[in-house]
Amino acid sequence: DQQVKQNSPSLSVQEGRISILNCDYTNSMFDYFLWYKKYPAEGPTFLISISSIKDKNEDGRFTVFLNKSAKHLSLHIVPSQPGDSAVYFCAVNPYNQGGKLIFGQGTELSVKP
């Protein structure tokens, strides 16, 4: 029973265009929603997060949208740059779970020059 799903294993985008990464979750008992970025042979690094009481959070080129009714989370990157090419994981932080994060399977983004 996978609580967090990233249904697209890969995404290819042209430099300068928008990248949209999607994530779906199956229940509502989550406190925060997070996005991580991972380069090969490195640990994931925190990118951006959003509280469950908000529907949008923006940080530079990165914006995260939360649609609670649809149980859907998305990350928008605009404009996309070749250095954004990486695997992106969404994660959820459940209430009262001691800070344990549940991760999606990841989406590999390729930004082509």
Next chain:
Amino acid sequence: SQTIHQWPATLVQPVGSPLSLECTVEGTSNPNLYWYRQAAGRGLQLLFYSVGIGQISSEVPQNLSASRPQDRQFILSSKKLLLSDSGFYLCAWSVGQGANYGYTFGSGTRLTVV
């Protein structure tokens, strides 16, 4: 500032051999510590987490064990490795509930069991 060290970066071990991966955190006290694994083509799977010295919780049954002998040290072990133990192992830490920034991850260990 807080840092997390994980070693070795790469490891090739024969089936049936033991394993010990070490993770240490600096610059913080009483962190929550986690071991995750990323198998080939898969997402990040939580293996163990610890909220204090000697306190270990296992998330999935497996051939691995974890220990926390000191506040900022977390060790992943196996007595006899299986081929299925191959993967990318990540240590992470957080303070309290992880709040809105989640974890800080180490650089990972690529384990290949042959």
